[in-house]
Amino acid sequence: MNKEHGEKLNEVREYMLDLEHLNQAIGLVYWDMRVGIPKKAIDSRSEVIGYLSGESYKIATSDKVKEFIDYFEGVNGLDDISSSMIENLKKEYEKTKKIPSDRHKEYTILASKSEVAWEEAKDKSDFEIFKPYLQKVVDFKDEFISYWGYDKNKYDTLLDFYEPSITVEKLDDIFGELRDGIVQLLEKINNSKVKPKDDFFKKEFSKESQEEFSKFVVEKLGYDFDAGRIDESVHPFTINFGNKDVRITTKYLTNEFRSALFSTIHEGGHAIYEQDIPDELNGTGLGTGVSMGIHESQSRFYENIIGRSKSFWKYFYPEAKKRFPQFEGVSLEEFYKGLNTVEPSLIRTEADELTYSLHVIIRYEIEKALINGKIKVEDLPRVWNEKYKEYLGVEASCDAEGVLQDMHWSDGSFGYFPSYALGNIYGAQFLNKMKKDMPNMYEEIEKGNFEYIHKWLSENIHKHGAVYKPADLIKMVTGEELTAKYFIEYLNKKYTEIYDL
Amino acid sequence: MNKEHGEKLNEVREYMLDLEHLNQAIGLVYWDMRVGIPKKAIDSRSEVIGYLSGESYKIATSDKVKEFIDYFEGVNGLDDISSSMIENLKKEYEKTKKIPSDRHKEYTILASKSEVAWEEAKDKSDFEIFKPYLQKVVDFKDEFISYWGYDKNKYDTLLDFYEPSITVEKLDDIFGELRDGIVQLLEKINNSKVKPKDDFFKKEFSKESQEEFSKFVVEKLGYDFDAGRIDESVHPFTINFGNKDVRITTKYLTNEFRSALFSTIHEGGHAIYEQDIPDELNGTGLGTGVSMGIHESQSRFYENIIGRSKSFWKYFYPEAKKRFPQFEGVSLEEFYKGLNTVEPSLIRTEADELTYSLHVIIRYEIEKALINGKIKVEDLPRVWNEKYKEYLGVEASCDAEGVLQDMHWSDGSFGYFPSYALGNIYGAQFLNKMKKDMPNMYEEIEKGNFEYIHKWLSENIHKHGAVYKPADLIKMVTGEELTAKYFIEYLNKKYTEIYDL
Incomplete structure (x- = not known):
């Protein structure tokens, strides 16, 4: 690479760093609004946020950015x-400028306004x-797609915002296979005589004891x-201002x-994903998780594949029993099965590991249509x-339990939902490779050595930030294209054992 | 006022509102750094903050601001x-632009760097x-004063940053009178046979019970x-982002x-001062306390004149006794006197109400020289x-207890210290007028009716924000120029009674 290119790249990074600084401030204001702001201050x-977002928009779409893009047009040999x-800068610039x-x-x-209407409607x-609000949002999205353009399917253009390189064509295959796999498994479970109990989870647990235990667990997993x-908020979320300040919120239910x-x-x-992003990606716009789907793969991997595994509780259950006398007389086996009961239900956010993806696939099919x-x-x-x-065998008694349950459509986030199920699929495909690389991984988990898997995730996924597209990343890491087969295998193995199928 | 002026004024306010938005964000980032930031994030x-402050500087010193100033040059008849x-805008612009x-x-x-060196030195x-750092800071201040200019005394130029309209000439008079008054009173107290006890304050008090009681008290006083x-931080402070979000921090000592x-x-x-600022001052740059001295008058009024008065504790002591069994057997009289023991000491921030001003006057005399x-x-x-x-009769055993105790000089805040003693003086002068306007004010305090004095402060002081200069405000409110006489009278009356002089 010639010297002049190097200098221009430094200039781009300086410029992007300013934008990152501003966006970190916006993030902090946003976090504070959800965690600690006094109520009279919300409007002002x-x-x-409106002012700062406007400034951020100006920086991201300035003539300077256009100049950078033009400079690197046709330049080859960059690392x-x-x-x-540069590619990312151009993509964002063009998407924004076309509107x-x-x-x-x-x-x-x-x-x-639509968000407010949705809240009232719910x-x-x-x-x-x-x-009427949703209709206008949909009309706007249609208009925007006409500016952005599309190849085979209008919905592809929206998917690209959350999961670059995923298309309807691919999703129809993958989600179709997953849907059929889950529906079949669900039928077997419904016919099983095994009905694990979970009433011991529904006792009184003080907020303080839950908070201490949750912190103990995530720190063990690698959260720094x-x-x-960790703070409290109405809806749990993760937000980061760079890789040195990655905050979690949660909500405690004492029953x-x-x-x-x-x-x-x-x-x-x-959060562990964002904390692992290397410093060298500061000022590139790539110093964050690569896509919503890969992000969900990390959260759902820790939550379900690890957190609801027997190995995990072989290590943590003795500690839990020490802290929570409520589990007196409950065996590890009962505890584990209680964590993995399957029960088709109406609300996505409360769904079990098996049926969760069906909720998502329903939304995908509806959005696409x-x-x-x-x-x-x-x-x-x-x-x-x-x-x-049809898929879950349940019927909503009202719209609040049905079509109005999620806020995603109110602000037009069409294309977001698939990420949740993609996260499960990516996660199981990563797991398959991890087991090959580390045949003893579950034994290490039983010993409480979570650094072992953390290091694998960090080296294979986290350290790349958003440098590679999700489709390239999964190929790099696992050697295969994305496939639902490993997740279906994982589910079958897990529930066959639990439900004695 | 003609229509064109009105439109231009609106334009100025729109412009200033952007600056206020940005400064509120900076304030929140600053607050977070002192209250909750994870330690690895401090550098980034x-x-x-550096980036945002640079942007704020650009907005405050832009050509647009110059255009506003030029437009209103010579325009009369504004409200x-x-x-x-406009005057404030011009003053800030010129002060900044001259450097x-x-x-x-x-x-x-x-x-x-100097702050870091001070910390190490302390x-x-x-x-x-x-x-060596302090020398460079002083040299810089001297250079800056040469840009800003001065009339009679170089130190006047620095005072003007914190207390507009106060000069060395005035301060020498006022502080001289106050110093002599306090030194005389202190001598009498030293010779008094009365030695109030305060050992009952030095027992164990849980953080939770202190926190609850403090919140109970400030809410009663009018804090919204x-x-x-309220959060915790190493050094207590108040910070506000507009008038709808005014945050306090404190630090709990359990002994x-x-x-x-x-x-x-x-x-x-x-905080009550800032919460009372009217909305109509948003976007004027005047929607905040008018000066450091007036600000300190409000904080020290609540802390000392009200908070260490007998009437205050006639109301609150029964509640305190209910919450704190540690005060079993301590009479109201003993409690009150214990809160008002006088003991010349080395550390300003731990000084009693009487000797506090001497600490400040010493710093003033040194800074001026x-x-x-x-x-x-x-x-x-x-x-x-x-x-x-000479003034306090105490000797520091080391620099940390002496000249190194305050951080104010490390970042060049010369001219700030006088505000602390000015706050006492303003406060007592306000008190004198309040007692004329509301002869029953202490009876109302005994009944727990703090709204009575809060309303007076709000109507007479808070609602004006920074519209009037401190010297004009004190004249408007009390009908007199600033004078130390009321504070000296107040101190004499209070301590004569307590120490039986």
């Missing part, structure tokens, strides 16, 4: 990080309240409290043992209920 | 708020470590928890009852110790 703080940085700024502004206002369990902290613990482990998985005009906004409640009946 | 977060806004930007930058870097109690919150309580009441006084070249940096430890001996 929204204006602060992986630099070429990915006329007045339409973008109108959409932002609509999205915020509270009153009345889809009609939300319908010198580069993060349920599993809720806060597994949500903390889940968010811990996201909606964006391509195969169904209309007014059809949503009906289609929703039909699919829940 | 400093860069975020008080608008004319003060060559490379010198400003060098100074910022020096100040940050830890090792070795002034020699700090001396819907527009603020001392008074420390956290009175620091919370003190910060509560600052230093800035005017009457003493040199190398003389500081000697001069410091001489003055402590």
